[in-house]
Amino acid sequence: MFINRNLEKRIVMRRRTLSTMMSILNGDLEQRTSAGGNGEENRHEEADTEYDDVKVLNGDLEQRTSAGGNDQKHTFKCVVICLGILCVILAAMLIALSSYVFVSELQHSKDNQSALLAYKDHLVEVVGNLTSANENLVMSHSNLSRSCDILQNETQELRTELAKIKEVIRLNLTCSQSPIDAYCHIENKSSVCRPCEVGWIHNRFSCYVVFDHENESKRKTWSDSRDDCRRNGADLVVINDEEEQALLYDNSYGSTDASNGYWLGLSKPAETGKWSWVDGTEVTLRYWTGVNGTGSNSHCALIWKNEQKKPFGWSTVYCKDKRRWMCEKKIFSYQVGKK
Structure with missing residues (x-):
């Protein structure tokens, strides 16, 4: 323009x-032109x-x-x-x-998609780990529940055993509130102790007491006699050798026959069918007289003076019969210093 x-x-x-x-x-x-015609041609x-x-x-x-x-x-x-x-x-x-x-947005979309896929894979892995952990926890809970049940049963058994121990302690305390006083006394400002209580027979490492009740109403069955021994911190006698057999035979006062004998700590339980002492030992010495009770319930032994077969004096009788009895316990070994 x-x-x-x-x-x-x-x-x-x-x-x-x-x-x-x-x-x-x-x-x-x-x-x-006005100037003239001369030179007009020019x-x-x-x-x-x-x-x-x-x-x-x-x-x-x-x-x-x-x-x-x-x-x-x-x-x-x-x-x-x-x-x-x-x-x-x-x-x-x-x-x-x-x-x-367009290409940038497409690439960005692809990157986002790849990131989402990777995150999805991560979530799947996390879910798998959590599922596995949950299964482990369920298994652990089951194991703990079983262990808890076992512990509860053991606790109940221990409580029962504790109750028995407490009862034994109570019985022992009932036997003597002051066992030292039963064995010891003061002489010349010093404590003098005996191996056995007053009224008990001392023989080596044991003490014996003979309950020779003349009154039949005071006699007891084998089980009741044993309970009475236990209340005194003892048990029915166990004979381990000939010397002990002779001692008990000599102290079987007034037992001229099996009906007046003394219970021994010897029985034959129906469960085992074997003779055994109350301390669990088997019978190694046998002093049977051959005079025994009758019937299938004659599974408890007693001792009596059979002058014809001395020192043999064992017989078997019915455990529910009432007889006299002998108790045995270890000697007292508590050491007391001078006062």
Whole structure:
């Protein structure tokens, strides 16, 4: 547009210049005509020459005007082509930018998808670990429950055993509130202790007591006799050798037959069918007289004085029969210092 305006200005200036020149020529021609006819031919020639110049100028102006129009068309074409190229470039850039954005978003989506898949796998692994841990906890709980039941049973057994021990202690304390006083007394400001209590027979490492009740109502069965011995911290006698047999035989007062004998700590339980002493030892010495009770319940032994078969004096009788009894316990070994 700037080029067209310059071109128009130049054309206008040329036309003005031609108009001015034409006016000057016409004025000069009139002057020469009025001046006379002399030299008229020369004037005509000059006028023709000037007119030719004007035509030349006018032709040159038209030629330049035509050339300016062609330049304008060429310039417009160039501008259009440039704009077209620019549009193509912009379109290509837009397409490239759109493609880049699309590819970036697609890659971002793929990355997010990969991250989600990895997180999903992690969650699956965590769930598996938690499931395994839960199974282990259930198994541990089951084991602990079984252990708890076992411990409860053992606790109950221990409580039962403790109750038995307490009962034994109570019985022992009942036998003598002061066992030292039963064995010891003060002589010349010193404590003198005996191996056995008053009324008990001392023989080596044992003490014996004979309950020779003449009154049959005070006699006891084998089990009751043993309980009475236990209340005194003893048990029914156990014979380990001939000396002990002779001692007990000699102290079997008033027992001229089996009906007046003394219970021994010897029995034959129905469960085992074997003779054994109350301390659990088997019978190694046998002093049977051959005078025994009758029936299948004659499973308890007693001792009596059989003068015809001395020192043999054992007989078996019914355990529920009531007889006299003998008790045995270890000697007292508590050491007491001088006061």
